[in-house]
């Protein structure tokens with residue numbers, strides 16, 4: 307024997323209020339939505355343009371008995387439909403024979419009316435369909451309902467429906483004039499029908515996405531800026547019109563005047579057939595477009611059953627791509643028409659644009675043409691840099707750039723700092739897509755190849771001193787080189803690339819941890835460990851004097867002093883051994899200076 311499921315309405319209402327809807331306030335949205343759909347069913351999808359729809363809301367302050375009523379001049383229901391549609395959970399008149407949502411309606415799931423039970427223990431519906439008698443339905447939250455045709459004096463004068471809610475204890479505040487006006491305006495303020503709350507109209511006026519013919523561009527811009535300030539709380543850097551035919555979408559994107567956190571999903575205001583769907587809809591735009599906030603109206607995108615988010619499907623995906631294209635076109639055109647403003651934009655939003663440039667050639671060129679990179683010859687865009695210096699030489703780390711920049715500049719080597727987020731990948735991509743572009747990575751270890759070697763005779767003469775000096779520095783885990791380079795005022799240069807720094811850290815950590823970890827770390831080590839280098843500048847008089855000192859002890863102290871000074875100059879961290887050497891050399895040299903002055907005749911006059 308086949309039986310039907312029985313449904314405990316209290317369980318369903320609990321499910322809706324705790325798991326589907328974020329707040330009981332959505333009752334107002336569902337009632338307005340049903341009224342709009344009933345108007346569409348009666349008067350057609352263009353009812354809004356023809357101005358025939360009417361929705362009258364009377365709050366508890368107006369009815370005087372604590373109840374709220376919503377009346378529409380829509381299609382109404384016959385008694386048979388009341389049984390089938392109002393009293394059957396999940397049954398909707400807004401789906402076709404195959405069960406698909408009919409595109410002209412807002413509702414589709416057949417559960418919206420149940421949301422009224424979140425604020426009310428009873429829902430009353432008085433409805434009349436063309437040519438039918440008025441029907442009265444009374445549904446209670448325990449799942450029972452009654453239906454009867456209207457008696458004398460209870461007939462509705464015209465077709466349409468009135469829904470009456472009597473607040474549950476504790477929900478009275480949701481049915482007051484102030485609440486109802488706020489909710490109806492928030493959800494339905496953009497509806498194309500005349501909606502009144504206690505006799506006061508809450509609809510009308512152009513929507514943000516409208517382009518009234520009699521409005522000048524300047525006025526529209528001012529109106530949209532004021533709207534953005536009111537809704538999103540910022541004065542937009544620019545306003546971009548959005549439109550995609552496939553999703554029947556129109557709207558505007560407001561460009562943020564301040565940097566946005568890329569890891570926080572951008573929240574947009576989305577209307578569905580002019581009814582507010584969400585004030586915080588995510589995933590409407592591609593992730594890289596975190597520099598805009600949108601307000602859009604769509605006829606085709608689908609809501610989730612809770613009606614508070616967009617349903618992720620193929621249409622949403624292609625809409626996202628299409629909106630991304632609109633923003634990308636705006637950016638490129640902006641670059642052509644107003645380069646100075648584009649630079650201002652990039653100063654704020656370069657992270658988003660650079661992220662986009664990693665897989666978009668047009669954006670890549672935009673970054674190359676307009677984004678000023680840090681270089682050791684002043685800020686330059688990559689295009690300017692390339693034009694001026696030909697080869698684009700770059701360092702992949704900020705720290706390395708800081709070490710190399712002044713010395714490389716003094717050798718006539720122009721270097722780009724590509725150590726900031728995305729810059730190195732952008733340069734690599736640019737080199738891949740532009741065949742004529744020559745790029746070269748400059749590492750700290752490579753710089754020495756650009757520094758002039760001493761001639762053979764000078765090297766021979768220095769050999770014994772250098773052997774002793776190498777021992778001094780060897781104790782600090784550092785190699786020694788002598789080269790002749792600009793600036794002549796710099797006695798020594800400490801060069802350390804990130805790979806060497808990593809190996810040094812590894813060695814030090816190994817010394818501090820237990821045997822198991824030490825053997826794991828040891829497996830990461832390779833033979834012939836690279837070491838940092840101290841490059842003494844033979845063009846510097848002091849460095850030359852240090853090397854020619856006859857007293858080996860004083861020479862070692864001076865070398866240690868030059869070593870620590872080079873570390874400090876390159877902003878390298880000091881290890882405990884380096885700090886000890888700093889103390890030792892500094893105090894040693896002071897000691898020497900003091901005793902030298904004590905033995906020489908004083909001149910204190």
Ligand SMILES: Nc1ncnc2c1ncn2[C@@H]1O[C@H](COP(=O)(O)OP(=O)(O)OP(=O)(O)O)[C@@H](O)[C@H]1O
Pocket residue numbers: 336339340341344378380381382383391392397398399400412413414415416417418419420466467
């Ligand atoms: N004001 C109204 N006028 C005419 N019919 C209505 C009205 N309100 C509800 N109905 C009928 O009751 C049915 C159930 O309404 P309900 O709000 O529960 O679901 P829905 O609007 O179809 O879908 P959704 O759950 O997506 O809102 C509707 O499909 C509609 O046929």
